Amino acid sequence: MIARLFALVIKEFLAIWRDPRSRAVLFGPPLIQLFLFAYAATYDIENARLAVLNEDRSRESRELVARFTASRGFEPVRRLTHVRQIAPTIDRQDAMAVLHIGPTFAADLKSGNTAQVQIIVDGRRSNSALVLLGYAGEIVTGYASDMAAENDQPGPPAELVTRAWFNPQLESRWFIVPGLVGTLTLVVTTVVAGLSVARERELGTFDQLLVTPLRPLEIFVGKTVPALAIGVIEGAFIVLAAIWWFEVPLRGSHLLLALSLVLFLLSATGVGLMISAFARTQQQAIVGSFLFLMPAVILSGFATPVDNMPDFVQALTYANPLRYMLVILRGLFLQDLPGDLVVQQLWPMAIIAVVTGAVAVWLFRHRLA
Numbered sequence: 110m111i112a113r114l115f116a117l118v119i120k121e122f123l124a125i126w127r128d129p130r131s132r133a134v135l136f137g138p139p140l141i142q143l144f145l146f147a148y149a150a151t152y153d154i155e156n157a158r159l160a161v162l163n164e165d166r167s168r169e170s171r172e173l174v175a176r177f178t179a180s181r182g183f184e185p186v187r188r189l190t191h192v193r194q195i196a197p198t199i200d201r202q203d204a205m206a207v208l209h210i211g212p213t214f215a216a217d218l219k220s221g222n223t224a225q226v227q228i229i230v231d232g233r234r235s236n237s238a239l240v241l242l243g244y245a246g247e248i249v250t251g252y253a254s255d256m257a258a259e260n261d262q263p264g265p266p267a268e269l270v271t272r273a274w275f276n277p278q279l280e281s282r283w284f285i286v287p288g289l290v291g292t293l294t295l296v297v298t299t300v301v302a303g304l305s306v307a308r309e310r311e312l313g314t315f316d317q318l319l320v321t322p323l324r325p326l327e328i329f330v331g332k333t334v335p336a337l338a339i340g341v342i343e344g345a346f347i348v349l350a351a352i353w354w355f356e357v358p359l360r361g362s363h364l365l366l367a368l369s370l371v372l373f374l375l376s377a378t379g380v381g382l383m384i385s386a387f388a389r390t391q392q393q394a395i396v397g398s399f400l401f402l403m404p405a406v407i408l409s410g411f412a413t414p415v416d417n418m419p420d421f422v423q424a425l426t427y428a429n430p431l432r433y434m435l436v437i438l439r440g441l442f443l444q445d446l447p448g449d450l451v452v453q454q455l456w457p458m459a460i461i462a463v464v465t466g467a468v469a470v471w472l473f474r475h476r477l478a
Contacts (some may be wrong), residue, residue: 156184160204167215182244232276291434295358298340303379307394325473361441379465387473
């Protein structure tokens with residue numbers, strides 16, 4: 110038995126090494142993933158977008174704002190003039206945090222009362238929000254100590270009041286579980302679609318399928334429907350588990366969520382069929398699928414914010430359907446994302462679905478060997 114197992118292992122190594130595409134898969138993906146992890150997978154937060162509402166406009170308040178803007182952790186992107194501007198700024202993700210200084214800040218400092226400063230962070234990104242709150246706490250604590258020493262006061266005259274929107278307790282589960290709806294369905298749908306044509310090629314039946322009266326577009330639809338159905342069923346199961354088992358609130362429209370999931374899975378199926386059309390064997394199809402899936406997850410914002418990635422890496426994320434789906438999922442679960450903002454994420458996925466589907470149909474027609 111041991112001799113048979115050894116011979117089988119040698120045969121598999123030789124089969125992989127003799128095929129040029131298999132050799133490329135052995136060396137190409139590790140190098141690509143090395144660079145992707147090095148540049149994209151970072152938990153450091155630098156230049157987080159900060160909006161400032163300074164209702165006091167005194168020397169003391171301007172000095173506190175200057176400490177925030179001089180910090181590496183924050184980058185001022187907007188000056189607000191009214192409290193009503195805070196909600197739209199956070200809702201549309203124009204800023205990751207809002208620094209709010211009340212109109213009595215300097216007066217409270219001079220009178221010896223506690224001067225409160227509020228910072229509002231986007232709780233949909235719980236990990237980033239926790240880091241930003243730590244940065245803000247250090248800045249305010251340093252400012253308070255300096256002011257206490259300057260005014261010869263026994264204790265710090267200012268304290269920070271924090272509030273996280275959409276995820277008040279900053280539970281990581283609320284951040285991760287909605288993302289799993291997109292990530293896991295992407296994996297299953299891509300692999301199922303990727304194996305469909307490769308399996309037929311390996312069995313020698315795909316050429317027979319092409320000579321039937323079925324047109325390439327009909328073959329594409331026939332290959333798409335099973336993968337799409339499996340993905341929708343799994344997505345629905347994960348959504349129900351998120352709501353009933355993990356107790357993550359679903360505040361948005363169920364209809365928008367279903368529409369978004371179907372369109373997202375169509376784009377994933379197109380990618381899987383493209384991979385399957387190129388692959389000669391099921392083994393290559395599986396490896397090719399994971400060659401796409403690993404960068405797709407890294408570049409989606411699932412674990413680390415896209416804003417923290419270098420510009421050239423961010424440009425790659427626009428071709429990733431999971432990037433748009435995660436915005437929709439976290440927005441509908443935690444925020445009740447408005448329909449117009451959902452549409453802004455839907456049309457890029459529609460373009461990806463059309464392009465990948467057209468390429469897959471073209472590959473079917475030309476019978477890539």
